[in-house]
Amino acid sequence: MAKSLLVAAIMQPVIRVVGYSLRSTRNDRHKIDSILVLGTAQYDGVPSRQFAARLRHTAKLWRLHEIQHVFTVGGKLPGDRFTEAEVAREYLVKEGVDPDLIFVSAKGNDTASSFKALDPQTVGRVLIVTDPNHSYRAIRIARSIGFDAQPSPTPYSPAKFPSKVYFLTLTHEWGGVVVQDVARLFGARAADMVEEMLRSIQGLLRPSRRARHEQLRRLKK
Template structure:
């Protein structure tokens, strides 16, 4: 009976610890989503999202517009667009982002497409390599609010000094139900990364 009671308490403590970990992570994601850090940096990095024949999706467009605003405010002299392409696509996410920004008047010399990355982790690693080649260190990441904490963590693990300035527009922030769903998915994705060091495929901005 003593052993059974000890096992019950151990299982209960483990369950409580797991619940607390999930809740604290979700709260940290919520808190980070409400921050907006935009210190002078080497580059603004726009995390890729879906594009359709070279046209950014509404999620991607919101990120690109926010990055353009940061550039115009003098946060950094370069905007890095990052992201590869799916099978059958003619354009990479990085190309679509670069072309969109160029069409809005951002000079070509201020745009650097990094045409690799199928998820956040790979994207941060290839961007970190591009930074190292140019002697850059600091970045302001532009992505959806709920994605910011994981993107920052992955960027820092890849060797960058990263802050985030999340978008405040677009489908990811339209309704409370949408926000709650994204927070749940990001909580799972962040914890998976911390445990395994790997990313997870999912909706735009989740992988």
């Protein structure tokens, strides 16, 4: 019985993440006011493959109607010259998106803080563009803050099943959902403890994530 409960507790967040990664809301111009693309790694102004995949999908969505506002979000890590939001804007302009319809919010070092820097009323009914495995958690966070948010995960993500990067991102999102569930059931303090433990494990497995972890710790103090 105990083993069954443990397996269920582990698998349930995975099922939610994978199931939601297959959902994509149609970009109906009569129902969708804007498109919001979440930032991720960029290297001195050049978006990572993961980031470029999000931006490519964003540009394609915008070109369907060429009227919707596009919100680019995301700050920068210490030592970076460019913010994620600025890099996103430059990419989208080169892809033909009207610069007058792009709104840059160069704030936030994680999904929640990026959303909190914006006013849900200003954004309106919005398509959230991110990676498939990140879509469930991103929409969950957006809606908890007050956004009328719908998913539009990029189909161009390099994290394809059954690649190593797919399972790395899936593991990361599993951890994020677990933290959300713990916060809902046991409160913020317990969630912070679980989050710190999972970050320590991730830092050992993926040293490239440590700088972002340190930045998030500093901002929380």
